Amino acid sequence: MLELARYGARRRITGALVLAAGLSAFSALYAAFFPSVTEGIDLDQYAETLPPVFVEAFGLRSLGTIEGFLATELYQFAWVILLGLYLAYSAASVVASDVESSRMDLLLALPVSRARIVGESFLSLVPGIVVINAVVAAVTWAATGFIGHQVAAVDLVAVHALSLPYLFACAGIGLAFSVTLDRASLAQRGAAGTVFSLFLVETLVTNTDYSWAGALAPQRYYDPTAVLVDGVYDLEGAAVLAAGALVLVLASQWHFTRRDVQ
Amino acid sequence: MGVIEIESLTKRYGDLTAVDDLTFEVADGEVFGFLGPNGAGKTTAIRTLLGMQAPTAGSVRIDGHDTTDENQRLEALADTGFLPSNPQFDPQATGREILDLHESIKGGSRRDELLELFDPPLDREIRAYSTGNVQKLGLVQAFMHDPDVVVMDEPTSGLDPLLVARFNDFVRAERERGVTVLFSSHVLSEVRRVCDRVAVIRDGALVAVEDVQTLLARSGKVVRARADGSLPDDAFDIPGVADRTVEADGDATRVSFTYTGSVDALVDELDRYSLLELDVEEAPLEDVFLQFYGGEASA
Numbered sequence: 189m190l191e192l193a194r195y196g197a198r199r200r201i202t203g204a205l206v207l208a209a210g211l212s213a214f215s216a217l218y219a220a221f222f223p224s225v226t227e228g229i230d231l232d233q234y235a236e237t238l239p240p241v242f243v244e245a246f247g248l249r250s251l252g253t254i255e256g257f258l259a260t261e262l263y264q265f266a267w268v269i270l271l272g273l274y275l276a277y278s279a280a281s282v283v284a285s286d287v288e289s290s291r292m293d294l295l296l297a298l299p300v301s302r303a304r305i306v307g308e309s310f311l312s313l314v315p316g317i318v319v320i321n322a323v324v325a326a327v328t329w330a331a332t333g334f335i336g337h338q339v340a341a342v343d344l345v346a347v348h349a350l351s352l353p354y355l356f357a358c359a360g361i362g363l364a365f366s367v368t369l370d371r372a373s374l375a376q377r378g379a380a381g382t383v384f385s386l387f388l389v390e391t392l393v394t395n396t397d398y399s400w401a402g403a404l405a406p407q408r409y410y411d412p413t414a415v416l417v418d419g420v421y422d423l424e425g426a427a428v429l430a431a432g433a434l435v436l437v438l439a440s441q442w443h444f445t446r447r448d449v450q
Numbered sequence: 451m452g453v454i455e456i457e458s459l460t461k462r463y464g465d466l467t468a469v470d471d472l473t474f475e476v477a478d479g480e481v482f483g484f485l486g487p488n489g490a491g492k493t494t495a496i497r498t499l500l501g502m503q504a505p506t507a508g509s510v511r512i513d514g515h516d517t518t519d520e521n522q523r524l525e526a527l528a529d530t531g532f533l534p535s536n537p538q539f540d541p542q543a544t545g546r547e548i549l550d551l552h553e554s555i556k557g558g559s560r561r562d563e564l565l566e567l568f569d570p571p572l573d574r575e576i577r578a579y580s581t582g583n584v585q586k587l588g589l590v591q592a593f594m595h596d597p598d599v600v601v602m603d604e605p606t607s608g609l610d611p612l613l614v615a616r617f618n619d620f621v622r623a624e625r626e627r628g629v630t631v632l633f634s635s636h637v638l639s640e641v642r643r644v645c646d647r648v649a650v651i652r653d654g655a656l657v658a659v660e661d662v663q664t665l666l667a668r669s670g671k672v673v674r675a676r677a678d679g680s681l682p683d684d685a686f687d688i689p690g691v692a693d694r695t696v697e698a699d700g701d702a703t704r705v706s707f708t709y710t711g712s713v714d715a716l717v718d719e720l721d722r723y724s725l726l727e728l729d730v731e732e733a734p735l736e737d738v739f740l741q742f743y744g745g746e747a748s749a
Contacts, residue, residue, distance in 0.1 A: 293532075299525075
């Protein structure tokens with residue numbers, strides 16, 4: 189079992205390490221800037237002058253604290269948006285690119301069920317996601333300690349742990365596109381476009397009468413600012429995301445098992 | 451009961467009928483050629499047989515397992531090898547990584563033995579492989595788990611003549627070991643050397659299932675010659691000659707025809723003239739269709 193997942197994960201690990209290094213540098217840079225930035229400007233006052241939608245989109249609260257600063261600059265932006273889009277985009281290619289290039293024919297001729305091919309393709313993304321989180325969490329903890337504004341380790345672990353179901357859900361959206369479209373580039377654009385559209389919708393409708401419209405957006409169920417600033421862990425949201433990811437994987441398996449591969 | 455059974459198989463894509471009511475069987479231990487011009491539906495039939503797409507109608511079986519049913523298909527695939535036409539591997543992986551993956555899933559008891567015969571550069575990335583090396587890697591993965599049945603789609607495309615000869619020897623040896631082989635080709639000369647029987651397919655429909663010897667006797671040779679001077683009107687007008695054309699070429703004469711008569715009679719006839727050039731080759735498949743099965747070749 190898991191031979192395909194292991195193989196895929198090995199092939200992806202370099203990319204994940206590069207991404208982890210990049211995001212770690214990002215995190216360390218923000219931590220390094222924080223003392224000088226907060227000396228010069230009152231960031232909370234600055235945030236009040238911004239449009240409410242913008243404040244909502246990036247979870248701008250308590251910017252003058254390291255927790256609020258990192259929640260906004262690193263987690264709302266790099267995690268919720270960048271990494272979410274990246275995973276939707278990568279997952280969208282796992283099946284579609286093999287189908288498009290005809291590599292799938294050799295996989296389908298192996299004594300392995302189609303559900304397993306889809307499931308293991310998804311699983312091959314998991315080690316990379318975990319590595320990125322572990323590395324950046326460690327770097328962020330060390331960097332904030334270094335500047336003398338240590339973020340609570342428990343909150344840091346929570347913000348990363350709770351991001352996992354969010355990122356799996358984004359990858360699930362990518363997978364669903366991947367088993368449906370035969371052209372990897374279309375699947376990737378479709379998946380990334382969907383995740384970004386859901387983010388925009390959720391941002392626009394939050395705190396309005398139309399907030400139901402954002403119910404399908406994974407971003408609704410993961411709020412790094414709440415975790416870091418308020419110490420509020422939305423376990424229910426994490427469960428919704430995990431269930432959503434599972435449903436997307438099962439639906440992708442169901443669909444791929446029944447379709448013609450050309 | 452055949453090891454491979456294709457019965458009344460039809461596969462349509464919208465209005466296009468790629469395979470039309472195709473029926474044939476491959477017997478246990480037989481090397482069976484699946485012959486037809488490009489676009490005749492060979493790949494569609496093979497991919498449907500292996501369960502990559504569902505038949506529109508009809509049934510496909512390998513070793514008694516209905517390959518449209520996933521559980522039965524997996525049972526069949528455990529003892530089946532497959533070489534797709536123009537096989538594609540992960541370009542960033544090395545040959546060794548690919549074979550390791552395949553071995554971890556389906557086994558590789560014959561891997562080393564096969565690597566001595568077909569020796570792709572295992573430590574190089576696939577993207578640096580030549581077409582011939584990709585094909586060699588494909589052959590190794592198709593046979594490495596010692597399958598009872600092997601299905602190959604255009605296995606010799608991209609191989610140089612020396613390797614084709616090695617491949618032919620290999621397939622003959624596999625037949626001795628009792629392996630059942632189905633392989634497709636659009637070139638008659640390719641299948642004639644190793645196959646027992648041949649199914650000929652055109653426009654998705656079966657044209658004939660023939661013993662290879664019968665098919666060869668029917669298909670004949672294309673003869674082209676250039677003779678010194680002019681030729682008499684009845685030159686090469688002997689039994690077995692068809693489509694004869696004779697035309698002047700400066701001081702010489704060009705003649706061409708297809709020939710299905712006895713070799714001796716042809717040599718006697720050729721001996722009557724002073725030849726500058728002579729070219730004898732197997733008739734292209736398209737001509738065989740035209741001549742013996744009627745209608746327009748679709749290639």
